[in-house]
Amino acid sequence: MKENYKKIIAFMLIMLCFTCDDYLEILPEGQENSESYFNSKSDYEDALIGVYDLLSTTYLNNILGEIASDNALAGGGDATDVLDWQQIDDMTHTADNGALRNIFQWMYAGISRANYIVEFKDKTDFEGKDQLLAENLFLRSYYYFELVKFFGDVPMYLDGRISIEQSQSIDRTPKAEIYAQLEQDLMLAIESLPWEQAQNGRATKGAALALLGKIYLYQGDKWSNAATTLDRVINSGQYELVSDFSTIFLNSNENNQESVFEVQYTGVEGGGFGCFQCVEGNVAVGFMGPRFTSGNFAPYTSGFSFNVPVPELYNAYSAEDPRRDATIFDIEAFVETRPTVQYNDGHEYTGYFNKKYIPYAEDNAGDVNLTHSNNYRAIRYSDVLLMAAEAYNKGGIDDAKARTYTNLVRNRVGLDDITSSGGNLTQEIAMERRLELAGEGHRFFDQVRTGQTSTIPGFKDRNVLFPIPRIEIELAGNRWIQNDGY
Template sequence: MKGNLKKILAIVLFTTLLTCDDYLEILPEGQENTENYFNSKSDYEDALIGVYDLLGTTYLSNILGEIASDNSNCGGGDQTDVLDWQQIDDMIHTADNGALRNVFQWMYAGISRANYIVEFKDKMDFQGKEQLLAENLFLRSYFYFELVKFFGDVPMYLDGRISLEDSQAIDRTPKAEVYAQLEADLKTAIESLPWEQAQNGRATRGAALALLGKIYLYQEKFQDAATTLDKVITSGQYQLVSDFSTIFLNSNENNIESVFEVQYFGGQGASFDCFQCVEGNIAVGFMGPRFLNGDFSPYTSGFSFNPPTAEIFNSYSSDDVRRDATILDMEAFVAERPDVTFSQGNTDDYTGYYNKKYIPYAEANLPDVNLTHSNNYRSIRYSDVLLMAAEAYNRGAIDDSKARNYVNLVRERAGLEDVTSSGGNLTQDIYRERRLELAGEGHRFFDQVRTGQTSTIKGFTPGKHELFPIPRIEIELAGNRWTQNPGY
């Protein structure tokens, strides 16, 4: 079912990435245009697929959430390879950083597509409309949450497609107001979303509850977070996969632990000229080792970005089954296969380790193979939900016993003994468990910022680097009405 969702995207003609009305093509009279498009249930369904399509661009969150943290270096071919990422790794990024502008543009492109459906939601009725609108609200909330994580206060558009005129007439919305809107939207969506969907990758009630719980946690609304996340835990819909090493295999996508998973498709081909057009998981090809020769199956070569540090590798105990399932020890791999040769790439950042969770597998994908891998992104896993709930119960001084129970479920799966701590010591145990459980998945930097654990990030300046800068060109396009984040 995953491939079907992606293949349909080609027929979505009216939900373009462009957010300015000046760029909309005017068709001859009598032909469809954006104002008279919604005339059938299938029109709404196709437009919704267009909103789902922009989830593919969140691969940058996976990469940057690790590179910006203390989990990994930038890597690549040398210190100038994808300079935008190198600057973020060194905390010298500016408002002209192209990767940050991509995040800003692509998330707003997804929001604009979602708002297109909102704009015409009352044009007609059809069976399943409430669920479709609920999925749309979930997706819009997902995109807005990404923006708030990166940039803090952001302009909030709710009623229709985003135009240049809109951006010049609206200020940055305080993140508390954005969060309040997301809470309201997700509560509305939850009422109409099913626990299970017939097609993999569709938003479910569990996904919406988990996202809502995460938004509460980011605001330190611990009681709300605990109550909401418990609804996911007690639903009976999810459980931990018994063998951690299988969670991220391409053959085990959309498993019982997956609460929300971004679907990727490796059979459509790709181009470096349009990353937002790619249906494959771009992050995977960029993060793979630079293999040169020999039998390195089941993997294929990549561009050696995002190498985990020795510090994160050594943070795992030797009996933690997650270590070798999370991090590929290249020296050990080559020792077992003496015919394999590889390039260290950026020797200043080379650590000998690679992100095994999102490593490129040899598969029947199409050129350029580094851009078309089908590895799904496990955006929200059940273990993440358990650890968020544990944190909420502990930091909210609600129930340390319940918090310990949740964190120990995760530890037991990893082959580790239970923790017995409480209070502040338990808080640190939970933080540590989040890092080890979720390493390589793009959450680390944002976890460090929201919990104030940024002292281990090289080059991090408190009061500045908690947020990324609003792209300079976006401020200029908005008529310079938006203030820049502090320090930039």
């Protein structure tokens, strides 16, 4: 899908979007009217590309999920470099945090685009329509789940494009109701999605099942539902663990057999610092690389030194666990082998960087800090195994099965089986999730949903949720109540 992923579609320019402060009411000459669109299969396909398009903005969700946790510090050039991220790292963020507003806007932009298809879903029939609508429901569910993870109760729009008028007449929807809607939508989507797609990056039955299982898991009382749903992914035979963990995140090994859902990026330009949502590359990658200044540091290239792993994470791995050196880039060890290499320490220097999404030297266009083509592995098979293990254990369903799934992940990297049960097994599964998924944006939300937040510096009770952006509350006519503590 990379070659089409950011395709410019004329009708997107006239979509009413609640995430915009203003919009044009006069249709430019020669531009197609949105009400007369959706007359052919290609119209629907182009619209769906527009829904996939906003997945590129989830680079920010990924990076904030790490720096808000106990895995990493914000880093950067100094204490004011991308201040929004520094505040989230320090747990001093407010409702005026720009990064949080970006997430709120971008996820709703994706939802509004999905709702555009929903609004006109009955207008034209064509072969393959059920599958297209199922992909659309998956994507809308993905965006809503991200919003609930960050903000809790959020307004839920289902039937059409989001207008400013709507936003001023609808209240925040309890997250339990949102989860119930996502369960319904995903179960419907699962029926029409294939196990395999001809084009990389498109939603599959396995991706929808995995997301549904995750939604059950996050509710904390649907362990049996989560276990049964995730077992459908595991028993499908569609996925397997990559034998060599160190190769999973290489650009040459994208969309591999462990990938359940992967956000596609490409090195084409598309945008810049003034429009991060327009960029076709993985913005997070350039921001997370070491600040190399000279010497031979191939195959890598320089970055802005954000999202630096802490020594506690590095030391949490056993010396024989190959995931440590495949997850965390030890720049001092690297320089010992490359004496010509020079670099700047940067703010909150730990000597470590995120190796899973380290910037590689490549033929990318425009500002090379923004157009790295590293795909984001949004849902991996190992994540599915560990979620299923957690569900079987916490639900008191089957500790033996929980151990089996956990040990599959451990054995892949040559580690011995665990043999614990009950609460001890719960803690071992949680640790396995941290070590397996470090650097992938899941840690903060795992800590919050399991109540394991005591190791997050500066964390207070209010930080279980992020604040609804103040300006969005104002644009909605001040009808939304802010999250507690903000």
